[in-house]
Amino acid sequence: MPQPLERPTMDKTNDFVVKFANVNGSGSASANQLFAKAVLRMGVPVASRNIFPSNIQGLPTWYEVRVSEAGHRGRRGGVDLMVAMNPQTWDRDVAEMEPGGYLLYDSTKPLPPSRFRDDVTVIGVPLTALCNAEYADPRQRQLFKNILYVGVLSALLDMDVAEIERLLGEQFKGKEKLIAANVHALHLGRDHALETLQCPIGLRVKRSDAVGDRIFVDGNNAAALGCVYGGATVAAWYPITPSTSVAEAFMKHCKAFRTDPDTGKARCAIVQTEDELAAIGMVIGAAWNGARAFTATSGPGISLMQEFLGLAYFAEIPAVIIDVQRGGPSTGMPTRTQQSDLLLAAYASHGDTKHVLLFPEDPRECFDFAATALDLADRLQTPVFVMTDLDIGMNDWLCEPFVWDDSRRMDRGKVMTAEELEAGADFGRYKDVDGDGIPWRTYPGTHPTKGAYFTRGTSRDPYARYTEEGSVYVDNMQRLLRKFATAAQLVPAAVPRPARQPTRVGVIHYGSTAPAMQEALGMLDGQGLHVDALRVRAFPFGDEVIDFVERHDTVFVVEQNRDAQLRTLLVNEGAVDPAKLVPVLHYDGTPITARFIAGDIAGKLSALTIVPLRKALP
């Protein structure tokens, strides 16, 4: 006789949040991902996020899946169904739930009623007991317990179990025994739920066609693929969370796409270095010698690269640095997300330096911008940072499929050939021939007698001859500024999203804030609050960014850091009125949510209308 569920108070189809609370190292990750992918295969968009500790085994870890037919990719906040598999975090997990939500737990060991909440529906399944009865091997008991709860969920949420079976078939292709064992465990859980629980509950996944041709991929994988498509041949890196999987994915892609079919040799060189100094040193050496090179790291690595970055800026050597940002400062929160390296990267190194930064909004743009960064670095002969973060880098995101135009060619920038030198072209390594601040260069070994020059971080004249003459130094620094102005025209332009009605209120955001921002704009609009949005995609800022600030009385700048770092760059480099720029800051290490942004902006707007913003004194 099915046990009736108590207090079913929610009724949501294709629009709810499931959170899995697990113990790190228990093998739950692939089961949780299986669940998310099964929802996707039913044509319903999901947004998934890992929340994990800096630990290999034993500490708590969470996986949040937002099921959203409307396609919201940001975190919503709150949890409708908690899969509470970690006794350590029980209390806080239960507390985080929305009223009327569902709590699925392992009821093998009974818990006193005091550990539950009155306003949520409790679903007990004796997962451990079921596994212990079925499996003798402790490892199997652990692993299949995860598949078991996926089976339970498939029943509770009325999912198409055939999709899960298909996914298992793809995952274990060629290992028929494993497929059968997993499918068995899946049905063990599913059947138990169907027999003993009232299925489905008030949350349901209903087949739809809202996914389209979108792909489900993490940003690190995408950035690595972008480096392959963009023609990078040298990668030098030092392991650091959350960037490590960029290099690992690059290795994987190179094995697939860069192996010479005839010789089996590699059309790339990947070196795991002794530290980040060596990593950036190798990138600079390789790029100086005409290869496309990149490194992937996080804040602490960028800190170590400072001296070299100044050299690359001043000696004008291309370099691509993928910075997968994490919580700082120091080792900070290594497994949590932030956008807190902007100033570190923008002004990296000693002396007067400024660097080009790109801000991808999702894995699709990680792919695009990695390839773009390789072109820009060559074109501008300077370091270019791809500023992604843990949220984009290490989570699977649903995004537009990758696109490549086969007629596209690498832009190697201004490189003088042996023929041009032979024909008598005047070669001055640091000479601004074209008025855009970008000089010409030669690769070593080009011509027997012409075009050789000496690269140094110390001051030199337009013909690369050592000099400490003040006026020559100043001319060169001015040329570098011209080059930076050229960069502002070449980087990806900001993307506007105007409000439905003309408004004097704007919001600027960038990077992984985009999905939460999109949703927040909808929420604000619903409250009658009209806000023009601008998604900044690069530094230096194009004119469109400064114009946007000028066209509005108040501009919120939404960021995932404490110090309003993009706002600082806008004030520093954009010469805009600082009083106009109101920071909206989220920096607890979890990805920013739509609720937070909408709430903060709505609150600040109501305060602004009561007390009108005073103009800055002249």
Place this chain on the structure above:
Amino acid sequence: MTYLKPHFRNPALPSNALGYTRRDYEGAVSTLCAGCGHDSISAAIVQACFELDLPPHRLAKLSGIGCSSKTPTYFLGASHGFNSVHGRMPSVLTGANLANRDLVYLGVSGDGDSASIGLGQFVHAMRRGVNMLYIVENNGVYGLTKGQFSATADKGSKSKKGAVNPDDPIDLVSLALQMGATFVGRGFSGDKAQLVPLIKAALRHRGVAFLDVLSPCVTFNNHPGSTKSYDYVREHNAVFNRPDVVPHREAITADSAPGELVTVTLHDGSVVRLRPVAGDHDVHDRIAAMNHLAERQAEGEIVTGLLYVDPDAGDLHDRLNTVDTPLNRLNDAELCPGAATLARVNAALR
């Protein structure tokens, strides 16, 4: 200021097999102190490259920071050069080598640059087997910052101002042997007859070649009490052997007094003939080289010569199994998998 020498071709000057004269291998006029050991090493590099018939533009010269690291400006003016940052030449050179395996790479560094700030990069370059000649111009002090002890300064040696160095020295030759360098030797800037062939053999070696060259700093470390002065090095020089390099195109003549000479055939077929002076360990034996070095060092002697060579050593490119074409010459078609492949990648991500 850099002074450029007036350049004219004197038909009377002897030229090498490529038609270059010695002058084609020179660089700008040195701005180092008169008598600085580093200038003699630059001259030895010029001589070695001239004699090896190396096309100057096919060599890339890289350095760190220091008086020694300035010297690449003063030789091989037709080569691309890179004066990088303090202690980090090895990584920049490694990257350059990865980009184009076809050039000859010469890394020039100082004892401060390699044994103090850059020790990490030094050992990792040795163990990675980057195909290059790595020269440390060793004077036991920081010349450019005016005479502080470096990490190769001997314990108990005196600075010009009278301070006594309390710390044990780092011996880069021992370290290079231990870290897997496949060609290891030591020279003395005051002994060109030994140094030029050492450089020639090292440039011909495939894999990582390391030369520690004692190079007295006349301004800050050439006084009594210093163990890196001209006098001290001359007095304590325990010459292990004197090499002589025969290019592969020259047949080895019969009058080369067999028995006395040890010959090593390098990767490219050129032959190094070694005339033993003091000591008789097998130069192919790394452990024997380390023992010999340790024994002579314990006696306070400075061992010079070619101490160890593995003529069949591979390099970093072998380990990474990179294609024969230099990576910097691969084109779009060779690098970009294209749209059709991307469609398959997309399909696998759904």
